[in-house]
Amino acid sequence: MKQQKLGFIGAGNMAGSLIAGLIADGYAPANIWVSDPNQDKREQFSASFGIHTTPDNNEVVNQARLVVLAVKPQVLRYTAQEIAAAIRQSQPLAVSLAAGVAIADITRWLDGYSSIVRSMPNTPALVKSGATGLYAxxxxxxxxxxxxxxxLRAVGLTVWVENESLLDVVTALSGSGPAYFFLFMEAMETAAVQLGLAPQTARILTQQTALGASRLAIESDEAPAQLREKVTSPGGTxxxxxxxxxxxxxxxTVEAAIRAAQQKAVELSQGAGVE
Known part of the structure; x- marks a missing residue:
């Protein structure tokens, strides 16, 4: 697999993160192609990674055995229609990063081509700590x-779901989830400052506490409830x-928030494929 040619259509942050992770994982830069209409982005990717760059999406499709569609959801339809003929001829696996765009819509835009995997990564992928849901x-x-x-594993953890609709739950949980934790961290910092800590001290302690709690949860065999009980001494703070x-x-409140995010993901998904 590491000798297989990979292509990326779109030179955004997620594509850059994936490419950096892949190269660190042993993929040869000479086997990676990226297309983007922005010359500055192409030059940046070429200088940063030593990979092939081109303004032509079809060139990437013709070169690669796996093509990552790393474009914004609102331009995926145009991009898919542009590469439809080339992708049907070369038949690579297409991996979509576009949130809320169903495989049925991508297949229709690709003139019936269906070798497609949908993915829902999250922003911690930018620091190689992502969580990605996949559906094939x-x-x-x-x-x-x-x-x-x-x-996708080059930038973190991956899980498969067997029903495409569950990607809406993944979106609500791990896709949007980092913002929930940032909000909680923000509230903790604010409370500590109001109680007298210096802002920088409150931030450092909050960040390290979040990191430590996360590592404990990952490395322990115990459920979060058990870990919480261990910290919670009777009659204590x-x-x-x-x-x-x-x-x-x-x-x-947390359940209502995640349900609201999931419902919004459903609405966006239903609207993404409208002609």
Whole structure:
């Protein structure tokens, strides 16, 4: 797989993150192609990674065995229609990063071509700590699924869902999820400053606490509830804070927020393929 030619249509942040991760994972820059209409971006990618760049999307399709569609959802239809003839001829695996655009729509825009995997990465992929949900069209075989997974795994963890609609849940949970944690961190910092800590001290302590808690959750075999109980001594400060969270309806608020995000993802997905 690491000798296979890979193509990226679109030279945005996510494409750059994936390429950096792939090269660090042993992929040869000479086997990676990127297209983008912006000359400055092409020059930046060429200088940063030593890869092939071109303004021609069809050239990337003709070169690569796996093509990542790394364009914004609102331009995916135009891009797919532009490369439809080339992609049907060369038949690479197409991996879409476009949020909310269903495989049925991409297939229609590609004149019936269906070797497509949808992915829902999140922004921590930019620091090689991403979480990506994947869904494959029924025509995509085991080997192609492995190929798609190996690309996204270069920037973090990957999971497969067997129902495309579940990508809307992935969007609400891990796609939007970093913002939830940032909001909580923001609230913690603000409270600490109001209680007298210097802003920089509050930020450092909040960041390290978030990092430490995350590492504990990942490296421990215990569920979050068990880890929380271990920190919560009876009659102690943590118990007092947890009581306030519970009494204020934190769990219900989180559930309502994720449901709202999931419903919005459904709405966006339904609207993305409108002619």
């Amino acid at each position: 069209h029924a025509s995509v075989g085991f080997e192609q699924r492995n190929q798609a997974e190996s690309v 943590t118990e007092q804070a947890i009581r306030v969270f519970e009494e204020s309806g934190l769990r219900a």
